[in-house]
Amino acid sequence: LESLDIGAIREEFPILQREFNDEQLVYLDNAATTQTPDPVIDAMSDYYREYNANVHRGIHHLSQEASIAYEEAHDRVAEFIGASGGREEIVFTKNTTEAENLVAYSWGLNELGPGDEIVLTEMEHHASLVTWQQIGKRTGADVNYIRIDEDGRLDMDHARELITDDTAMVSAVHVSNTLGTVNPVSELVDIAHDHDALAFIDGAQAVPNRPVDVEAIDADFYAFSGHKMAGPTGIGALYGKKELLEEMQPYLYGGDMITKVTFEESTWNELPWKFEAGTPQIAEAVGLVAAIDYLEGIGMERIEAHEEEMARYAYEQLAAEDDVEIYGPEPGPERGGLVGFNLEDVHAHDLASIMNDHAVAIRAGDHCTQPLHDKLGVAASARASFYVYNTKAEVDKLVDAIDDARQLFA
Ligand code: PMP
Numbered sequence: 190l191e192s193l194d195i196g197a198i199r200e201e202f203p204i205l206q207r208e209f210n211d212e213q214l215v216y217l218d219n220a221a222t223t224q225t226p227d228p229v230i231d232a233m234s235d236y237y238r239e240y241n242a243n244v245h246r247g248i249h250h251l252s253q254e255a256s257i258a259y260e261e262a263h264d265r266v267a268e269f270i271g272a273s274g275g276r277e278e279i280v281f282t283k284n285t286t287e288a289e290n291l292v293a294y295s296w297g298l299n300e301l302g303p304g305d306e307i308v309l310t311e312m313e314h315h316a317s318l319v320t321w322q323q324i325g326k327r328t329g330a331d332v333n334y335i336r337i338d339e340d341g342r343l344d345m346d347h348a349r350e351l352i353t354d355d356t357a358m359v360s361a362v363h364v365s366n367t368l369g370t371v372n373p374v375s376e377l378v379d380i381a382h383d384h385d386a387l388a389f390i391d392g393a394q395a396v397p398n399r400p401v402d403v404e405a406i407d408a409d410f411y412a413f414s415g416h417k418m419a420g421p422t423g424i425g426a427l428y429g430k431k432e433l434l435e436e437m438q439p440y441l442y443g444g445d446m447i448t449k450v451t452f453e454e455s456t457w458n459e460l461p462w463k464f465e466a467g468t469p470q471i472a473e474a475v476g477l478v479a480a481i482d483y484l485e486g487i488g489m490e491r492i493e494a495h496e497e498e499m500a501r502y503a504y505e506q507l508a509a510e511d512d513v514e515i516y517g518p519e520p521g522p523e524r525g526g527l528v529g530f531n532l533e534d535v536h537a538h539d540l541a542s543i544m545n546d547h548a549v550a551i552r553a554g555d556h557c558t559q560p561l562h563d564k565l566g567v568a569a570s571a572r573a574s575f576y577v578y579n580t581k582a583e584v585d586k587l588v589d590a591i592d593d594a595r596q597l598f599a
Contacts, residue, residue, distance in 0.1 A: 190494050193487065199578050201226040210550040215583040220366050220394060220527050220574035221552055222416045225480075229419060232479035236472045239338060244471055244582035245445055245462070255471055263461060263475035266426050269481045270392075271402035277460040278434065280427040281469055285393040285590065286316040286595075288412035289360070290428035291440040291464065292389055293320045296360065299438055301327035305357040308386075310335045310343055310372070311564055312365040315557040317391050321360055330357065337564070341517035349380060356386040363395035364525040367558045367570065368517030369500065371395075371525050375406045382407070387433070393417060397484075397576075398526055399493040403428050419577075420480030424473035427464075434460050441466035492577050496526025499575035503528045503584045510591065516565060527574035529556070532591060535598040537569040543594040549586050 207463040209215045216224060236258070242251035244259045249324070264277035272278045282288045307321045311334045319365045325332040333351050336344040338535070343361075349583045352359060362372050365563050374390050389410040395401050397418030403411045414425040429437075439457055443466035448456045450462040457463040482490060493558055501520035507513045512533035522557045531539055541553035552572045562568060573587055 190488075191490050193491055193495055194219075195495075195578060195580055196485070199586055202578055203227065205578060206593070209548040210546065215357075215549040215574040215585065216353060217575065217587060218550045218552050220417070220489055220556075220572065222422070223419050223576050224481055224578070225421065225476075228477040229421065229476050233421060233472045233476040234344075236475045241472070242381055244467055245391050248579075255518050258478075259469065259471050259474050261435045262478045263479055265478045267428075269485070270396065270413075270428060271404050272428050272429070273404060274431045277431050278428055280426050280429065280433075280461045281474060282425045283413070283423060284414040284425035284469075285314075285391060285438065286320075286413045286418070286425075288425055289317050289320045289389070289391065291427055292437075293324045293428070295437045295440045295464075296433070297321070297330075298328060299323040301325075301328040301330040304352075304355060305330040305351070306355045307332045308335060308351050308356050308381075308403060309333070310361050311345075312368055312370065312372075312558065312561050313338045313360070313561070314366055314391060314393070316393070317360045317362070317389070318560065321467065321595050323360070324479070326457065329575065333453050334560075335361075337368075337370075337561075341365070341370050342523065343370070343372055343377075345376065348377060352379040352380050352386060354384050356381065356384050358387050358389065360389040360391065362391045362393075363401070364392075364398070365517065365558075366394050367556045367561055367572070369524045369527045370517050371527065374408070378407050378409075380528065394525060395525075398489075399494055400489040401494060409433055410522070413574055415477045417482060419483055421476035423471045424470045424477050428478075431460065434464070439463055439466070442564050443467045445469075448584040488557075493526075495577060496575050497521075497524075499581070500521070500524055500526045502529055502581050503573055503575070503587065506584065506588045507591075512595070513591070516570060526576070527530075527572060529572045529592075531567060531570050531571045532594060535594050537571040539570050539598055540591070540594045544590045546588065547586060547590045547593070549583075549588050549590050551587070 242253040261277040378388040386407040392413040395411035411428040416422040446466040537553035
């Protein structure tokens with residue numbers, strides 16, 4: 190793979206030119222939200238300048254243009270993640286969290302009951318963990334968790350023990366936002382299907398960073414967020430197999446999601462509109478398409494390779510420090526582009542705040558995986574997460590800031 194022209198890429202991200210305390214911003218919080226390149230900002234600004242209107246039923250020119258852009262955005266997302274059913278299999282949501290809730294409320298509340306089992310992993314984000322935990326409480330279904338081993342990998346023997354004919358849903362992260370682990374999701378989906386269970390894969394940390402083919406994985410549902418892939422906030426997508434989405438009840442009710450309404454009854458619109466009540470995220474859908482075009486223009490394989498290189502470089506530097514503990518697998522195909530760690534005797538928040546003094550932006554906290562942190566035996570961790578525009582020089586600044594923190598606190 191030809192390596193990337195990072196200098197040229199960086200110029201397309203205006204925010205990366207910012208400075209704090211006379212130091213150039215080093216943005217290493219990409220697993221939370223990535224930055225936005227000019228083509229995405231321009232696409233959204235063009236929408237508001239040229240064809241802003243409500244969608245679907247418009248007769249006038251602006252509404253027709255906005256409708257085409259909005260509706261075709263579903264096809265573009267389908268193509269990007271390998272959903273051959275096109276727009277009918279792509280529902281736009283607010284984010285990954287809403288996609289998870291959509292399936293939990295629409296499918297889970299209606300289909301689950303006492304005796305059914307929901308299987309999650311110990312490394313689930315709260316987006317799926319809290320959601321299915323609550324659905325379990327409301328329906329009487331049990332929730333069980335696939336264990337992780339010492340290196341932060343899923344214990345697949347435990348997965349095979351836990352997933353049985355009583356299992357109705359398996360929901361798992363594709364890539365952990367805390368450990369960086371890349372999970373064997375097709376294997377998990379196969380185990381679920383062997384027991385006639387459905388599988389929901391949380392792709393929030395996968396779709397932005399690597400090629401993803403939902404049909405090769407054979408996921409029943411797959412979700413991700415626009416704001417973690419150079420796109421805007423406020424939009425995410427739920428992929429669902431058409432036959433499943435067709436059978437499911439709507440999640441939200443209102444305008445646009447109906448076909449016929451009387452004072453007594455309503456019938457539902459066709460897919461995907463049945464799941465998109467009210468005025469949707471039109472500008473954001475336009476921005477998401479521009480983000481996909483942007484990422485594909487670079488190439489998802491190259492983005493994945495670059496992030497792996499960044500993560501490996503960061504991992505090796507941090508692993509060389511005796512007082513740094515790193516979570517998750519070693520660099521390689523089983524680790525995505527992030528490194529979670531702690532510096533002995535220094536709270537992750539203090540570390541992040543020292544980094545911030547040097548304009549290095551990292552995340553510190555529980556990263557919405559509190560039970561996983563309990564299991565790791567820490568309340569919080571620091572996390573550096575990489576994207577297409579990061580450089581080794583930025584990783585060096587991260588490591589220098591650790592030296593500073595050690596001197597100040599340890
Ligand atoms: N799942 C994972 C693995 C994540 O990393 C995140 C974001 N931190 C989410 C779900 C939730 O994404 P959002 O906040 O966009 O709904």
